[in-house]
Amino acid sequence: MSQDATTEGDLRNTGMSLRHDREWDYELDRIVDAVEDRDADRVGLQFPEGLKRRGPAVADDLRALCDNDVTFLLSGQPCYGACDLDTFLMRRTDVFVHFGHSPMKESDKIIYVPLFSNVDPFPIMEEAVDDLPEEDVGLVTTAQHMNRFDEMVEWLEERDYDVHTRRGDDRLTHEGQVLGCNYASADIDAGQVLYVGGGKFHPLGLAMEHPDKRVLIADPVNNVVTLADTEKFLKQRYGAVHRAMDAQKWGVIFCTKIGQGRMDVAESIIEDNDDAYLITMDEVTPDRLRNFDMDAFVNTGCPRITTDDGPQFHKPMLTPGEYRIAVGDKPLDSLSFDTFHGTW
């Protein structure tokens, strides 16, 4: 395993040394076809945070390919997933293009351009198999690498692994795909799961949702193999639950983003607790919650805001399941990852 300092972060011959923007496929032809088919006047373009800088250049390319009277509008709203469509822009444009994520729910109006990565996953998978001792292995990846998924399965099978894959629930588009909030594709009959993809965001969620499984990360972007270690996160979760046990006043957050609404969960808390207040917002940020004089918060929106950004908030923020522990409805050992099911 390449966990030592000499290899972690070694970017030679990896994706980070490539010029991704030159290689990524924005699928302009597919967009231009839709603009022409629908005789569109206004076209909305939405990029996730890390790719927003590419927006103007993509708009330039599209302007060169479309009639002069087509107006392109770039979404300036924060965007963190396919759950997070800019519905204002979507409703006010004839064609709406969402880049960087696969469909959470298909719609004639929306063109999803997943932006497949051109990074070769196999060199780092070659390193990873040294640390996959069992024959049965689950395989998962993100939207960016789905175009190589079948190849990855074959590659592992050629090395005599029994590869377990599944499509999760209807929140996921593809077999083997994970989202930050949903790891149903790893609900397979194997004790070890290989995650192929960049960063630790997804595998940490995966390991939290499946604490019984060993999650190995083959990261072809940063050229590193590591084991997902949830210890820090779990300590934070238990800490937040304990700090919230004395809370009197609870703010219950309902997130208004199209794919993050769980009103039934929010209302069930309000109904049982006279000291709970329902607060609605799109972006759940420390600044916005500071306006409310609560002892603790429950976030029914994105669970990764709760688990990853939780320590940045001025008061403990819990998932709905953790709330039930804090108020004594459930035992402490029921603490688990707040998987997000369904679409909208």
Next chain:
Amino acid sequence: MSQDATTEGDLRNTGMSLRHDREWDYELDRIVDAVEDRDADRVGLQFPEGLKRRGPAVADDLRALCDNDVTFLLSGQPCYGACDLDTFLMRRTDVFVHFGHSPMKESDKIIYVPLFSNVDPFPIMEEAVDDLPEEDVGLVTTAQHMNRFDEMVEWLEERDYDVHTRRGDDRLTHEGQVLGCNYASADIDAGQVLYVGGGKFHPLGLAMEHPDKRVLIADPVNNVVTLADTEKFLKQRYGAVHRAMDAQKWGVIFCTKIGQGRMDVAESIIEDNDDAYLITMDEVTPDRLRNFDMDAFVNTGCPRITTDDGPQFHKPMLTPGEYRIAVGDKPLDSLSFDTFHGTW
């Protein structure tokens, strides 16, 4: 005039030493009547930033007065005016209450509760008249003090002033009312205008929109009389225009807030300039604009974001009029306040 340090900020016997929350009129009866009339299940409550902390207590009072099955939802979205309704919450509740502003546009769905101030304006007006040498005087105030406006007019008339008042355009509800973005009510035949109200936000906008008039501030909240001085603001505006003169790539911001949309203005810029990109968002913040690699921005949304928060952005941000100066369409001396007309 009380501009010296001993009186400015002296809060004895002023509004700041009162417990406003005990005195302000949340008009609960009017809200409860609407809830009963409409047999409402869900009631949305929206407060501006400075009053969001009061929300839970107001919800408690309303819960005590309404049937148990009515759910109250507090908006956690930022809110800076009647232009800034939480349309998500409005559309998903049976009664939607907007506190702290007067109606920009009437609607059966919305209950506007202006939250009239209980601060007595006359002691500070008594000080202010020492610095109102001319007989003709314009009088303006904000939504919070409109309940005393007629009394203020009488009070000045008793002191032999010829008081000029008018209702501005259809963005304003009341005669004599100003908004942060509209001072049409001061478009009167007098060289001096008395502004009665808290803070300098409104009178500075007033003085920018009417540079030919002397604007005297009688602030009954902070117990101080001052002259509105726009020098700092104007220096910043001219500085921003000059810095933007070399800009190649322009980001043109269309604000999606219900009362801040000027798509015609945004599109007219895009049509004339191939290096201009249309960007849509609700909150216009430095963080959000940092995602876009532009040389300068034009904000067609709230002009006070541009003038008051402008220096916080990483690149010059101009009003649409200032943009025309920066690109050479208009002379420098045409620089003026970006008044916002109309509703939605």
